[in-house]
Amino acid sequence: MTKYLLTSAIIASCMTFAAHTATAVVTVVTTPTGVFTNPGGSNAGDALTTDAWLRRNVRNNGAVGITNNYPRSGNGSLYFNGPNPLATSSKADAEFYFGDLTGKTLGNLTAWSYDWYRDGSSTxxxxxxxxxxxxxxxxxxxxxxxxxxxxxxxxxxxxxxxAAATNTWVSDDIFNFKGSGNSGILWWAQFGVGNDQNFTRDLDSWIAGNATPGFAVLSANSLVLGLNVGIGSGWAPFTGAVDNITVQFGTAPATTYNFELTNSNGGGDTNPVPEPMTASLALLAGVAISLAASRRRYA
Ligand SMILES: [Ca+2]
Ligand SMILES: [Ca+2]
Structure with a gap:
């Protein structure tokens, strides 16, 4: 899997129980429309903004977008394709930056889950x-x-x-991985520093401050700036999908992002319109510029 050092520019709910038992607010995401593909070797994607899902960090023929190739919870899902061989492996992400970081801390995280699909054609x-x-x-x-x-x-x-399941949807409750009461193993990729692939630390271990020397130390106060899902880098050809990304902080309602071609529930489009240039966005944009300038890459 990803064993490359950080090498791509990134810019950068109810009660307190897990989402699978809580009533989540479903946000139907229908934008951006279409699949974004980038044949080039440098990351490309949607312009950075907050409170909207974005197709980002796409390179080497990677592709990402909302399609009906693998419908889930309705008529669509987030489609991913990376056709390149390992030597020039493809990458594509979808990500969401929170406009309001109030309460968005690791210590306050109370649910985190998603559904994924690996097409059996993936090699x-x-x-x-x-x-x-x-x-x-x-x-x-x-x-x-x-x-x-x-x-x-x-x-x-x-x-x-x-081996991963293929040609079927899998729901991973990261926060309560497989009902064990422990979160799944998480590894850390620090921008401009590298990958801490210890592969023994779950969320509680990271919050407790366990870190490899040379890397930042996380805590309950670490801020969650946003969410990201994707494929690559360092993968040979892969096709798959993601849907129903759920996150919850504290006692705020959990939010489930359901990616759809159209909003079939008859309600208004619930993918929030990007905010105007707020102070927090300006801050993020500053982060983006500084990170982009350094031409860093990550997993
Ligand atoms: Ca900081
Ligand atoms: Ca869906």
Whole structure:
């Protein structure tokens, strides 16, 4: 799976029980429309904004977008395709930055889950599955950016590197992985530093401050800047999908993002319109610029 060092630019609910038992507010996401593909080797994607799902970090013929190729919970899901061989492996993500970071801490996280699909035509390593990531600021101060990175869930590392299920949807409750009461194993990719692939730490262990020397130390106060799902890098050809990304902080209602071609529930489109340039967005944009300028890459 991803064994490359950080090498791509990233810019950068009810009660307190887990989402699978809680009533989540379903947000139907229908935008952006269409599949974004980038044949080039440098990351490309939608412009950075907050409170909207974005197709990002796409390179080497990677593709991501809402389609009906693998319908889930309705008529659509987030489609991913990475056709390139390992030497020039494809990458594609979808990500969402929170406009309001109030209460968005690791210590306050009360649910995190997603559904993924691996098409049987994929020839990537048998344990590769679409990945779920939390975009983190380790010290909780967004004005310091050298401590930012990704907490990354890949089922294989909580599952003895077993081959992934194919041609079927799998629901992974990362926060309560397989009902064990323990969160799944998470690894850390710190922008501009590298990958801490310890593969023994669950969420509680990260919150307790366990870290490899040279990497930022996380805590209950680490901020969750946003959510990310994707494929690659370092994978041979892979096709799959993601749907129903659920997150919850504290006692706020859990939110489930259901990716759909159209909003079939008859309600209004519930993918929030991106906010105007607020202070928090300006801050994120600043982060984005500084990170982009350094031409870093990540898992
Ligand atoms: Ca910081
Ligand atoms: Ca769906």
């Amino acid at each position: 990537a390593d048998a344990h590769d599955t679409p990945v779920a990531r939390l975009i983190i600021d380790a010290d909780g101060n967004v004005n310091t950016t050298n401590d930012q990175g990704l907490l990354i869930f890949e089922q294989a590392y909580s599952n003895g590197l077993a």
